[in-house]
Amino acid sequence: MAVLQMQRISICALKRDRKAILENLQSMGIIEMNPIADDDGFQKMDTQNARVGFEKKAQLSENALAILESYAPQKQSLLSSLEGKALIGQKKFDNAVAAKETIIAKADMLVALNKEIAENKANILKLSNQIESLSPWLGLDVPMNYTGTDKVAMLLGTMAVDTTLDAVYAKIATSAQKVDAVDVEIIQTDKDATYLVVFCLREDAAAVEEALRAGGFARPSQVVDKVPAKKKAELEAEIEKLNNEIVKKEEEIRTMASCREELKIIGDYFRMRADKYEILGTLPQSQRTFVVSGYIPVKAVDAVKKAIGEVYDCVIDVEDLKEDEEAPTILKNNGFSSSMEGVLESYGLPHKGEFDPTTIMSFFYVFFFGMMLSDAAYGAIIAVACFVVLKKYPRMGESMHKSLKMFMFCGVSTLVWGILFGGYFGNVVDIVSGTFFGKTVTVPALWFVPLNDPMRLLVYSLAFGVVHLFVGLGIKGYMLLKDGRPLDFFCDVVLWYAFLIGLLLMLIPTDIFASIAQAKITFPPFLNMLAKALAIIGVAGLVLMSGRDSKNPALRIALGAYDVYNITGWLSDVLSYSRLLALGLATGVIASVVNQMGSMFGKGIVGIIGFLIVFIVGHTLNLAINLLGAYVHTNRLQFVEFFGKFYEGGGKPFEPFKSDTKYVDIKEETLS
Numbered sequence: 001m002a003v004l005q006m007q008r009i010s011i012c013a014l015k016r017d018r019k020a021i022l023e024n025l026q027s028m029g030i031i032e033m034n035p036i037a038d039d040d041g042f043q044k045m046d047t048q049n050a051r052v053g054f055e056k057k058a059q060l061s062e063n064a065l066a067i068l069e070s071y072a073p074q075k076q077s078l079l080s081s082l083e084g085k086a087l088i089g090q091k092k093f094d095n096a097v098a099a100k101e102t103i104i105a106k107a108d109m110l111v112a113l114n115k116e117i118a119e120n121k122a123n124i125l126k127l128s129n130q131i132e133s134l135s136p137w138l139g140l141d142v143p144m145n146y147t148g149t150d151k152v153a154m155l156l157g158t159m160a161v162d163t164t165l166d167a168v169y170a171k172i173a174t175s176a177q178k179v180d181a182v183d184v185e186i187i188q189t190d191k192d193a194t195y196l197v198v199f200c201l202r203e204d205a206a207a208v209e210e211a212l213r214a215g216g217f218a219r220p221s222q223v224v225d226k227v228p229a230k231k232k233a234e235l236e237a238e239i240e241k242l243n244n245e246i247v248k249k250e251e252e253i254r255t256m257a258s259c260r261e262e263l264k265i266i267g268d269y270f271r272m273r274a275d276k277y278e279i280l281g282t283l284p285q286s287q288r289t290f291v292v293s294g295y296i297p298v299k300a301v302d303a304v305k306k307a308i309g310e311v312y313d314c315v316i317d318v319e320d321l322k323e324d325e326e327a328p329t330i331l332k333n334n335g336f337s338s339s340m341e342g343v344l345e346s347y348g349l350p351h352k353g354e355f356d357p358t359t360i361m362s363f364f365y366v367f368f369f370g371m372m373l374s375d376a377a378y379g380a381i382i383a384v385a386c387f388v389v390l391k392k393y394p395r396m397g398e399s400m401h402k403s404l405k406m407f408m409f410c411g412v413s414t415l416v417w418g419i420l421f422g423g424y425f426g427n428v429v430d431i432v433s434g435t436f437f438g439k440t441v442t443v444p445a446l447w448f449v450p451l452n453d454p455m456r457l458l459v460y461s462l463a464f465g466v467v468h469l470f471v472g473l474g475i476k477g478y479m480l481l482k483d484g485r486p487l488d489f490f491c492d493v494v495l496w497y498a499f500l501i502g503l504l505l506m507l508i509p510t511d512i513f514a515s516i517a518q519a520k521i522t523f524p525p526f527l528n529m530l531a532k533a534l535a536i537i538g539v540a541g542l543v544l545m546s547g548r549d550s551k552n553p554a555l556r557i558a559l560g561a562y563d564v565y566n567i568t569g570w571l572s573d574v575l576s577y578s579r580l581l582a583l584g585l586a587t588g589v590i591a592s593v594v595n596q597m598g599s600m601f602g603k604g605i606v607g608i609i610g611f612l613i614v615f616i617v618g619h620t621l622n623l624a625i626n627l628l629g630a631y632v633h634t635n636r637l638q639f640v641e642f643f644g645k646f647y648e649g650g651g652k653p654f655e656p657f658k659s660d661t662k663y664v665d666i667k668e669e670t671l672s
Helices: 015-028 048-071 090-098 100-137 165-175 202-214 228-255 257-280 298-309 337-347 358-373 376-392 398-421 428-436 454-482 486-507 511-517 525-545 553-564 567-576 579-599 604-645
Strands: 006-014 086-088 152-159 182-189 194-201 289-297 314-319 664-666
Touching: 006 015, 006 298, 015 257, 015 289, 015 298, 048 100, 048 228, 048 257, 086 257, 090 100, 090 257, 090 664, 100 182, 100 228, 100 257, 152 202, 165 182, 165 202, 194 202, 228 257, 257 664, 289 298, 298 314, 337 358, 337 398, 337 604, 358 376, 358 398, 358 454, 358 579, 358 604, 376 398, 376 604, 398 579, 428 579, 428 604, 454 486, 454 511, 454 567, 454 579, 454 604, 486 525, 486 567, 525 553, 567 604, 579 604
Parallel strands: 086 664
Antiparallel strands: 006 289, 006 314, 152 194, 182 194
16 A cells, blocks of 8 residues: 655666676666766767667567467467466576577578478469469460461460350451451350460461451460460479478478477567667766666665675665656555556556555455445356466466456455345346246345345445545545645545535435435434534535635635535436446346246256256356446446545556566576
8 A cells, every 4th residue: 555665776887897787687677777867978878789689689589489380389278378478497598598599590590491481382373373374275285375387377365255156257257358268266265255266377367366356356465385284284293392392391390399498588588688788778888887877666775785786896876856756656555455456557656645545445446346246156256267267377477467366356255245135146046946946945145135125225335435435535635634735634625524424414314315215214403403514514614715725705705616516526426336236236137037038948858958058158148248347337436436536646657677578587596
C-alpha cells in the first residue's frame, strides 16, 4: 500500500571499468537511466553502428527460429504460453556466447536455405505456368516455332471459343478469294479459345493470316522450339528436380533443429548488447572517466554500493529528488493486493506524492466481483483452475501471474457469495433431485436467495456502494491532511460527509425507502433532528465555502450552489451499484434456465445424456459471459465511481536498465 521512495543516483567511474559496471547494473535491473545534462569536458560516444549491428544479429536469430518453427515445429500444449522463459545457468549462457560466431553462421545457413527453397518454389511456379500455357498445344506434333517448308507455311494461333472449321474456311474464302490451297486443323478448344494450325502456300501466307486476323486470329504469346509434348516432359523433369532439391533443403533445415536453444540464447545476448550500447551512447564520458545517472529505489541503494562501490574505483552520489522532479513509480503491496496492481496500472499509476489505493481497492474489487458472479460452483472452478495453473507454471510472465492470482482470489470471493446466496450451478441440486430422483432437495442459502428477494439485494448493493464512495472521499481527506491543507479537508470532505450522512439519515425513515427495503425503519426524534442539522450544516457550508478561492461574494455563492448541485452526481454514482444486483441476478437466472432446459428431456438414459449436454454447454457459456461481465463492471466501479472521488494518476512506470531477454533467464547469484 505504498509507492516506493525514489532517489537519484550518480556513479562516476574509470572508463576502463565501463563495460563491467554497465553489465553489473544491467544484471541487477534496479536503476532507470536518466543521464545528467552535458557538461564541459564530457562527450558522448556514437554507438549507433554497433547497436544496429547487434540488433541485426538478434533479428537474424529471430528469423532463423521462425524458419525452424516452420519446418520443424516444437510440440506444445495449449497452455505452453504460460511456461515463461527457460531458466539456464550462467555457464551455459557463457558457452553459447563463446560460440556466437558459429551460431550466427548456422542462422545465416538457415536463412540461406530458406531463401533457396523460396527461389525453387518460385521457379516451380514459373515452370508450372509454362506447362499450363503448353497444354492446349499438346496435340501439335511439330515445334511451335516451326514455320514450314520452302513452299508451305505453317500459321499457329488462336481464335474465339465458338470458332468452327467451316467458319475458318468461310472466312478465308471470303477475305482471301485468290487462295486455293489451305488446310486448317483445330488442335483443341477450351473455355478460353480455339487453338488451330493452318497450312498454306508460302506465297499466300500473308493473305491467309490477314484474313484470319479479321476473324480474331492471334499468334500465341509464347512459343517453344520443341514439340509441346516433349517440352512439357522436360519442364516436368525440371520441376521434379527442383522438388527433390526442396526436400533435401527442408531435411537439412530439420537436422538443424537441435540448435534452436542456442539461437534463442544468442538472440537474447545480442538484444542485451544492443540495450547496453543504447545506454552507452547516452553516457557523458571524458578521456578517462564516465558518468552514470538515474533513478533508484531507496531500498536498493545499498546493493549498488556493495556491488559497484566496493569493487570498482568510483564515486557514488545519492541525493533526494528535487521538489519539482517527477520520478518513475514503483508500487509495493502485499501478496494479496499486488495481484490487483494491473487494474490500477491500466487506469494510471500514482504521480508524485499521490496515495497508492491498490490495497484498499483490492478488497472492494474482490468483494464486488464475487457478488456479481455469486455462484459457488463457478467460483470453485475459477479458483481451482487458477490455482493449478499458477502452481504448474511458476515461471509465467509477471503480468499473467498477477492476473491469474487476481482471478483466483475473485473465484474464492465468488465461492463465498455463492454459499451465502445458495447458488450451486444455479438451482442444479433442486432440478436434478426433483427430475431424476423424484424428491426435490434444496441446499439452503446461508444468507438469502436473491431471486426470491431481489429488493433486499438492491438495498445491500446500494449500501455497499455508499461505503465504497465514502471510503474514496475519506482517502481524499487523508491526502489533503497529508499535504497540509486542513481547510480544504474541512470544506471538501467534512462538509460533504455531513451533507450526505444527513440526507441518508433523512431518507431511511421515509416511505420511499420502506417500499424499496420492504421494512419500515423509525429513528428516535433526536436522530431525526441530527440528520436535518447535518444536512443543513453541510449544504450551508458547501454553499459558502466551495467557492472560497473567489473574492467576489456573488460568484462565491454561485460556485457553492453549483457544487451542491453535484449531489446529483453522488446519486448517479450510488445508483451505479445496482449493477451488483443486475449481474448477480443474471448469473442465477441464466443458470436456472439452463438447468430447466436440461430437465426437459425427462428421466432415463436419454434424459441424462440430454441434461449433461445442455448442462455443460449452457453453464460454460453462462460462466464465460458473466465472468467477462463481472470483470468489466468491477473495473468500472473502481475507475469511475471510486477513483473519481480522489485519484488522478498519470505517474510514469519504472523502466530499469535490465537484461530484457525474450527466451531465457540467466541464473544469477542473489545480492544480499
